[in-house]
Amino acid sequence: MLYLVENLNNNLFDLNDKVAIVTGGNKGLGKFYTIALASFGAKVFVVSSTQNGWDELREEFEKNNEFLELFQIDITTPNAAITIVNEAISRFGKIDILVNNAGMQRRNPIFEFNDKDWDEIIQLNLNAVYHLSKAVAYEMSKRKQGKIINIGSMQSFTAGKRIFPYTASKHGIAGLTKAYAEALAEYNIQVNTLSPGYIETDMTRVLKNDPVRGPEIEGHIPGGQWGEPKDLVGPLIFLASNASDYVTGVNLPVDGGYLLR
Template sequence: MAKFDRNSFSLKGKVALVTGGARGLGKYYSIALSMYGANVFVVSRKQDGWAELKQIVEKNGQQIDFLSQDITVSGAAEKVIQAVIERFGKLDILVNNAGMQLRNDVLDFKDDDWLKVIDLNLNASYFLAHAAAKVMAEQKSGKIINIGSMQSYRAGKRIFPYAASKHGILGLTRAYADALAPYHIQVNGLAPGYITTDMTKALQTDPVRGPEIKAHIPSGEWGVPEELMGPMVFLASSASDYVTGVMLPVDGGYLLR
């Protein structure tokens, strides 16, 4: 039986790769991991938020590095993983966070928009998980955390590729958890509920959907990004070593109704 103590949640000496880790919810994941001792490597297409995040992570006593890279292009996953290894010598935690959402009515939805969302939300997550798994399998340890959504479980009648990609993330999480368990790698997901971010601003201010969502949440309130930080640390730490193949909803009970 694994020993449980206060160090079970420690990430001291660990290296975490967070895609889209400088903005939105990704910023909070990066901060949370660094608070518990992990060095952080962030990959994003743009450099927005890099300077602020660097300051926060270094104040937490950890190292951070960045790579500007479009993770949807061919060969990007191998390039990213190689950059992490060159910088920190290993990779312990992968957080597949980068994502996007495009909306339209069903008959007007554009093929290009479908492809853009699937490429970033699902395909890039698969390729990064695949490349990371090769490194982690050699180490005989690792944590892969895929970011799901309420749309991993529910329909999204104006965000078709987003819903499809997040259902796909749930399936990918389960399949990889099963396949990688013999290597002592845990693969789990985190499914944020309705959290106040830039991506959800359209829903928050929607005169119909905004009140509907609040009424559906048992607490009657949207969540805030900080409420995802504890679950992220749990899934990244040795405290969750016997947890795999789980998509953990952090939704204030939204899925209960």
């Protein structure tokens, strides 16, 4: 035991000099992931389809003397993955971490969903993750190290009777994570899924305040309360850092025990 303690690395969670790509990292929980990674020392390359929130993000990084690059592109377009990788390398020289966060959800009763909704959601939430992960992993393989973090959901585990394509995509993310984890293990690249539970944000506040669904969700969580973005810091940094070097193919729920019931 003494040998183990003496040889522990006190910098396991240190991300200094690491370069992270975060898709959709300009708003919502994506913005939070961007700031959290930077807080632990990472240089962050944010990819987004719009420039919404860019000015606020720049101000946040400049205030703390942190490194940020922003790149606008629709990640579902042909060759977007290669373009993103080339741009990130041209600006930072390498890629250590990829957070596949960009996604969308649309809600409709079963007979009102149309093919366009299905195609667009699967294209962004699943197909784009496949292509970008492959392109980034190829670069990581040259250095024999890397972390890929796919963002899942409670719908990676459960059904969603009004969000069919979203549920399918998030189940797909869980499977894709396992496939990539096995394929990339020989290159010392760890691939995991981070699945937030019900986290209170500007976008989820309407759901939390819903007189029916709000109490239902709270009643389903053993602790009886929604999570906050800060509750994701530890799990995110763990999966992005050397602390998780022997963890791969995992779908980590951060849900306050929601899935226990």
